[in-house]
Amino acid sequence: MKKTRKLNRNVAIVGAGMSRFGMYRDRDCRDFFSEAFQEMMASIDKGLDINDIDAMYLGNFSNDFFVHQAHWGPIMSELLGLVPKPATRTEGACASSALAFREGVFAIASGFYDIVLVGGAEQMSRCATEEVAEGLALATFPDEGLAGFTFPGVFGAAASAYFDRYGATRDALMDITIKSHNNAPLNPKAQFKVSIRDLMNAKIEKAEQLGRPVPEWDDEKAFLWDPKANPMVAWPMHLFDCCPISDGASCVLLVAEDLAKQFTDDPLYVAGIGQGSGRGMSSKPDLTYFEATRYAAEEAYGMAGMTPEDVQFAEVHDCFSVAELIHVEDLGFFKPGEGYKAIADGATRLDGPKPINTSGGLKCKGHPVGATGVSQMVEIWSQLRGIAGERQIPNPNLRIGATHNLGGTGGTCTFTILERR
């Protein structure tokens, strides 16, 4: 990419909401999206007449597979009373709603629309675990499927390559898992609201109560190294390196920057957007970085006129712990091969210099795949507005946050920089 990309008209976020993430077999995507929409409506300081919404974009990966229903654009349009306004579904695997967000930005920047609802939803928990794995595998590249790769295998291979290149070990992945599990209990929407330490202590306590042999875990890492507590999935990926199966929805309201103050005195501005595509495993030039993420980052930083140093915190796609590790390097937060050292030093903790996944990340907040991209923006909204409660980043000058979303095995990646002025 040579040129710096700009929008003809800038765009702001004036409302944001998300459903609780979890497994809800007795509810469906309409329930989740309605929950997110209600919260978003309540968050718009000066209110919104929903008749003023011009259009809607919805990210969904494959409810086709998971609940045997496609064509969710008009279903959601009807649900919210937006008919006959246009409603478009975007799909980019686990980055589906980040794509919805981007199309909403384009639709407004084009001048055609002023007010656009963007969001995402997915219902995964009605399937058995094996079925979910089969459904998710629809998003791998054909060559990967033919070779027998599913997602843990692909990301396990990436971790192996990273370890080999830079000398990291599973300790590096554990630092990420422990950090995410520390943040999640502070997020009321998160699926797993428990720290590794509390989980470990609970298991010790239970063993004591039952009179069973008490595990000798000195600390969280001893717990994570114990294959009984943290069994292998696809080496070196163990159970606690993998995000869960989740249901949920998220949405934000996008408006033209020139109209933003009609809705709030405190909008969030879309400073930079970027998106890239990547190759399948058989033709990836290198497993220790994601080509699509680097391209997306370059595009977004270029538009924003910012550098990685300007981004104070970020939600980074951690479908697996190693994904967060590699991406914080791809996004320029740390140099290649240096990320794991910085993480070990606490750089990405809630009180560190570059907090990553304050929400708990996909690992603990949950990962209803179509909802994830926009849910990351909801977290940035909460942090920048200072309404993140117990997990609020302890920095009174918080101004710039970013989201990174990945689809498939790196086939689709996005990077979005949001700014409070």
Place this chain on the structure above:
Amino acid sequence: MKKTRKLNRNVAIVGAGMSRFGMYRDRDCRDFFSEAFQEMMASIDKGLDINDIDAMYLGNFSNDFFVHQAHWGPIMSELLGLVPKPATRTEGACASSALAFREGVFAIASGFYDIVLVGGAEQMSRCATEEVAEGLALATFPDEGLAGFTFPGVFGAAASAYFDRYGATRDALMDITIKSHNNAPLNPKAQFKVSIRDLMNAKIEKAEQLGRPVPEWDDEKAFLWDPKANPMVAWPMHLFDCCPISDGASCVLLVAEDLAKQFTDDPLYVAGIGQGSGRGMSSKPDLTYFEATRYAAEEAYGMAGMTPEDVQFAEVHDCFSVAELIHVEDLGFFKPGEGYKAIADGATRLDGPKPINTSGGLKCKGHPVGATGVSQMVEIWSQLRGIAGERQIPNPNLRIGATHNLGGTGGTCTFTILERR
């Protein structure tokens, strides 16, 4: 809708291509899309360096279901050598690629990109017919599925309502079928290249050869009224009212209007775009029109500053014959209840005053659902450029054509007006 919508930057088509449509069990979407892309590249008068393509949008309904593979954006990006440029899939059932087209327009009009490839692809024929019906039913509204409706049933109900309201009969549908079957043999890409008359005569000839009772069909309508020749599917929809199962792909190259002359001295301009959403059967206010189509038309005519009279010819979504009938009224080409009379008078024939579906339409050209929307634009491109061969509309002043694409049971509809200046 109150306001007239405009783009900040206008957009032109400078190249167009499509694969043959048909059933090709031994080929897949990559083959189809590659075929379409090659034809598109060859159609760009002054050539294109594919490295100059900034982004790609691909419409696909549910290869998730049909061939158990989702996330086609990066698959096609890798196929064409576009990695790491972004590639986004859109889904709006049978209108999926019309949505890709619209997002490509927005991406350019936003100022972010200059040159965007948009297209669509679908592979349906690997499934058994019953499976295809099941897959397509993913695009109905949940209430319709619960009530047992599949597509022929929904459109059959619409036809019944239309007949009841306006006094039309199956004759009206037959006029449409006969016209489409007359156009298709003139289209080398069409799936069914045979007129009803030739089909009828072939059957008569065969009966004579075999010494069987020779059917007494005086004309095409007698053939279509014969339930042995044209069995019922869902009253009043009979076999020849329904489009086939198809595979195929299509694409066009969109560029900013200010750059168009770099690619050709004869671009096609995007004069108007429109999209709407609709409701499920249980809450549709009326079955004799499509709310989403009317909204899309209003949006597109408004942007173009045009009226239905200005549109000289159109490709109109005829998944079922009745869909074409209702839509030519919704688009304002004929008044409600008047369409079938005008069609009976030949108004929509190739040599009539308002030719509709010169390509043969979905009925005969074929309907690989994700490819259809953009394939309609390929037909407009061919007609406006005067390269439509035997099916060229006999009007030396052809300047404005339009495409109408419908998804699901009217959940998503688009209308696009293209102009040669």
